[in-house]
Amino acid sequence: MVERRTSSTVEASLTGLAVSLRGVTKTYDNGVMALGPFDLAVRKGEFISLLGPSGCGKSTVLRLIAELSAPSSGTVRVARHEGVPQPGQVLPGHGIGFVFQEPTLMPWASVRENVRLPLRLGGVPKAEGRARADAALASVGLADFADAFPRELSGGMKMRVSLARALVTNPDILLMDEPFAALDEITRFRLNNDLLALWRRLRKTVIFVTHSVFESVYLSQRVVVMTARPGRIEADIRIETVEPRGEEFRTSAAYSDYCRRVSAALAPSYSEQSTL
Template identity: 75%
Template sequence: MAEPALPDIDPGPAGLAVSLRGVTKVYDSGVTALGPLDLDVQRGEFVSLLGPSGCGKSTALRLIAGLSAPTSGTVGVSHRAGDERGRRSIGFVFQEPTLMPWARVRENVRLPLKLARDPVAEADARVSEALAQVGLAEFAGAFPRELSGGMKMRVSLARALVTDPDLLLMDEPFAALDEITRFRLNNDLLALWRSLRKTVIFVTHSVFESVYLSQRVIVMTSRPGRIGAEFRIDAPEPRGEDFRTSPRYASQCRQVSNALAPSYAGRPGA
């Protein structure tokens, strides 16, 4: 089955990377998962989608990636998010690393380039670069079973980066990791973003993670997911532990948490 085509958008003077207009998603079961949703994301922006389980965060990400089609509305991705061969350059990091257990790290990272039939020498160079970017250059010959959970997620991130995408979509990639590993990966992701200036849309359940990472936090309502609130995160760059322990961070987390609270009201276990 062919993937649904995403319309290009003219980035124009505003420099839009993604534009959603009146987007809804109704599944075959009759469940309305999303919308109507309107959202613009600027090129080079780091945006987090925050909300309760089932509010449509991951659905929105899949629509932007072109892995699913909206029931109504339009999903536009800038034509700049594509390479010279017309392939849309979107990297996707899923909740689980989804690595091939029989393949070494380098082959797991090489997979998108192999599927695209890129020249071997070019692919080798790009795999080496991506592994260096995530701090795993010395583990290129390892198997997934030899890696920790955090290292496996780094491999997944390298696989998303190896095509040099303009747009990086991340669906709760650090949710299953311990707190120390999660903090370290948050810091490393921010360093990569500052260096590479990709457009990042990051899905999370964590108020603290969203405020620490993002330039903008989109708080979504319970199903069907809509934008309930939006926060511009005012923080000095580069961010680090000084920000994480600052009164400003605590205040912004409190504001975001207060906006999120109505989405959990009346939910089982709330």
């Protein structure tokens, strides 16, 4: 049985959850089984990371949640907004924001117009869309760059624009597919801190894909370690520390211990991959 998602009337089994995947598999047309069977439950407002070797299905999980792909079997359920839409609210996919590895900005458009794009496509009036885009830019520290063009921005600033574009529809769930992978370490650390501050303020549900053990432990309440393809869950490790997190945690013995635990859980996947 394949079930794509719930309506705004959430089933009892989904109460308190933002996302539920049960017995999910994904096999592509070329016969490659990318995922599964895969089971995952993410609570509303939770920040989790998916960690695993290349090709293990991390991005596939995000695409299934976002309805960019259909599961071959199993159930994918996502809690939606309840109640009636607000004026100008974008309905298609409005419960989910997606940040890709590349910013994919329109070079001919201003930063504000890049952020406003989902609202424009959703039919939100121009004045309202501009105001919401400006508010989203302010939330990521780019209020002074609304009229700039992508060519005038650093790599880190472009990724902030991409994040603002994902937030402008006020999604409940934020999916992030290795958004900081191409950035230098200093910029990556800064954006890690900014993302945590944003999450504490907005309390969105965040599902974050990364190849970095250190990044996953620093950001997440849970690190979900995946096996080599077909991706399954090898370990689900809860990161318990004092909030808010900062550089004190990054340099603490507890952080090092968690990194060792996550690395140990990840090791079998790389051993399995090396024998393929």
